[in-house]
Amino acid sequence: MEVIIVGNADQVGQVAADKVIENLEGVATPVLGLATGSSPLSLYAELSRRAKEGIVDFSHGLGFALDEYVGIDPAHPESYRNVIHRTVVEPLGMDPDRVRVPNGFAEDLQAAADEYDDAIEAAGGVDVQILGIGSNGHIGFNEPFSSFSSRTRVEILTTQTREDNARFFNSIDEVPTHCMTQGLGTIMDSRVAVLVATGEHKADAVAAMVEGPVANVMPASILQFHPNCIVIVDEAAASKL
Numbered sequence: 119m120e121v122i123i124v125g126n127a128d129q130v131g132q133v134a135a136d137k138v139i140e141n142l143e144g145v146a147t148p149v150l151g152l153a154t155g156s157s158p159l160s161l162y163a164e165l166s167r168r169a170k171e172g173i174v175d176f177s178h179g180l181g182f183a184l185d186e187y188v189g190i191d192p193a194h195p196e197s198y199r200n201v202i203h204r205t206v207v208e209p210l211g212m213d214p215d216r217v218r219v220p221n222g223f224a225e226d227l228q229a230a231a232d233e234y235d236d237a238i239e240a241a242g243g244v245d246v247q248i249l250g251i252g253s254n255g256h257i258g259f260n261e262p263f264s265s266f267s268s269r270t271r272v273e274i275l276t277t278q279t280r281e282d283n284a285r286f287f288n289s290i291d292e293v294p295t296h297c298m299t300q301g302l303g304t305i306m307d308s309r310v311a312v313l314v315a316t317g318e319h320k321a322d323a324v325a326a327m328v329e330g331p332v333a334n335v336m337p338a339s340i341l342q343f344h345p346n347c348i349v350i351v352d353e354a355a356a357s358k359l
């Protein structure tokens with residue numbers, strides 16, 4: 119695990135963009151793993167700027183989002199399908215037909231989850247997985263006590279995660295109770311993982327992920343065993359390291 123500490127969120131985005139691009143060099147069809155949340159927004163903005171300048175081209179790339187709410191109206195602006203489209207697909211100039219989000223609307227959710235893992239494998243695996251971290255240490259929506267070998271599946275959201283995400287909805291009652299998420303095992307299969315975090319409210323989770331024991335009470339700690347994981351944080355998020 120390589121840890122890079124920079125001054126602010128914009129610099130997190132710039133350094134993370136350098137790392138993403140560096141690790142895609144020579145890859146004909148880049149396969150990106152995509153995170154939602156506010157943490158990677160400065161990274162996506164920076165990748166978008168560089169795509170518009172012609173420094174990098176994502177138009178033939180493939181994308182696999184980490185997660186989706188189960189049971190949310192697909193037209194809801196906060197469904198991850200819509201969030202990924204708005205914050206990643208359009209700004210990076212990706213082909214919407216080549217970017218997938220777990221199908222939280224499927225009748226048979228586990229079949230849809232299995233098919234999602236198969237699609238990642240058929241694409242040759244994820245080259246660069248972009249990650250944020252929840253304040254409780256989740257990655258994707260792998261909540262505390264998720265199995266380290268888990269694959270894409272349905273999970274129950276913790277109260278803390280629902281409270282954290284209530285800001286995107288009118289009230290906590292509107293926040294879905296379930297999600298479909300890539301598993302920790304799925305995430306660990308990525309060739310490179312780039313995790314970004316900013317702000318003091320992430321400091322405990324970042325310290326536990328980087329310096330704590332590898333234990334599934336802190337799901338992100340499994341990244342200590344990832345063969346190529348780069349953690350980019352601002353000073354506030356690094357304050358408890």
Ligand code: GLP
Binds near residue numbers: 157184253258
């Ligand atoms: C969300 C997502 C995660 C994200 C995390 C942190 O609920 N499912 O993929 O990394 O929680 O979000 P934020 O970056 O907004 O703090």
